Amino acid sequence: MRVIAGSARSLPLKTLDTLDTRPTQDRIKETLFNILHTDLPGSHFLDLFAGSGAIGIEALSRGAKKAWFIENNPKAAAIIRQNLDFTHLSEKAEVMTSDVIHGLSALESLEYPVDFIFMDPPYGQNQEKRVLEYLIARIQNGVCKYVDPYTRIIVEAALDTDFGYLPQLGFELDRQKRYKTNQHVFIRLLRP
Numbered sequence: 001m002r003v004i005a006g007s008a009r010s011l012p013l014k015t016l017d018t019l020d021t022r023p024t025q026d027r028i029k030e031t032l033f034n035i036l037h038t039d040l041p042g043s044h045f046l047d048l049f050a051g052s053g054a055i056g057i058e059a060l061s062r063g064a065k066k067a068w069f070i071e072n073n074p075k076a077a078a079i080i081r082q083n084l085d086f087t088h089l090s091e092k093a094e095v096m097t098s099d100v101i102h103g104l105s106a107l108e109s110l111e112y113p114v115d116f117i118f119m120d121p122p123y124g125q126n127q128e129k130r131v132l133e134y135l136i137a138r139i140q141n142g143v144c145k146y147v148d149p150y151t152r153i154i155v156e157a158a159l160d161t162d163f164g165y166l167p168q169l170g171f172e173l174d175r176q177k178r179y180k181t182n183q184h185v186f187i188r189l190l191r192p
Contacts, residue, residue, distance in 0.1 A: 001026065001054055006061030013083045015052045016076045028179055032154070033058055035177065035186075036116065039152075040064055043115035046107070046146075048100050048131065053080035055118050060089045068114075069095045070103035100127070101134055108138065113148040120156040123182075128155045129165060132187070136170045139189070153187040161185075 001013045032055075033040070041063035047056030048070050056067040057080075067089075071077045077097040084090040096103040100119075121127030132153070138144035147153075152174070155163075159178060163185055166173055175186035 001052065006058070006063065007088075013052055013054050013057065013087075014079050015054075016073070016079055028182070028184075029054065029058060031177065031179075032184055033062060035175075035184075036152075037062065039115060044112070046070070046114050046117040048103075048117065048119035049121045049127070050080055050095075051076055051120065053083050053095075055120070056080075056093070057083055057087055057089060059116065059118075060092050061087065064116075065092065067093050068103075068107065069093065070100050071095070071097060072099050100131060104131070104134060104138075104144075107146055108143050110146040112146070113151050114146050115151065117147070117151060117153045118156075119154070123158040123161070128157060128161070132166075132169055132171060136189075139170075147189065149189045149191045151188070155185045155187065157183055157185060159183055163187075 001015055040059055043064045045056055045059040045064045045067040047067060050056060050069040050071040053069050056069050060067050069080050071080060074097050077095055080095050084093050096106060119128055119131060135144060135147055139147055159182060163173060166187060170190050171187050172190050174188045177184045
């Protein structure tokens with residue numbers, strides 16, 4: 001696995017040798033960033049279930065101003081830090097070794113919205129729904145200021161993952177990109 005474009009172009013990234021992480025394939029990553037590229041420079045990027053950090057690092061390499069990485073596995077979080085050091089992007093990043101919900105809670109001190117939230121949770125466990133339920137509850141309580149109607153939430157999920165619940169939660173499906181084995185689902189808050 002490598003960084004595809006930007007300041008860290010072609011640099012290899014370490015990954016965790018375990019079945020607990022599932023790195024996004026380079027061709028799928030390239031398609032994703034072709035969709036996002038015009039909005040990346042100067043953006044704030046949140047990488048949930050970050051694994052090796054490849055997605056957030058790609059965002060930083062392509063001009064994102066700041067990225068937060070939330071990863072529960074301490075070995076994977078250590079690899080993210082190593083990858084950030086190797087790509088010389090550490091100064092623009094914060095790595096949080098915690099459960100995603102605890103990490104999101106810690107970010108509630110942010111007074112501005114992030115531009116992108118990317119999540120690649122384990123397939124078939126409804127973790128993406130759990131995160132969206134948490135976010136909408138915190139938004140409705142007025143304590144989450146880092147998500148607004150312009151924040152793009154991107155979920156990497158299995159092809160059979162059902163997102164029919166989005167409108168009931170207060171989100172809308174903005175775009176869907178299907179690949180052979182998985183999909184990227186682009187989500188936004190419903191506008192009032």
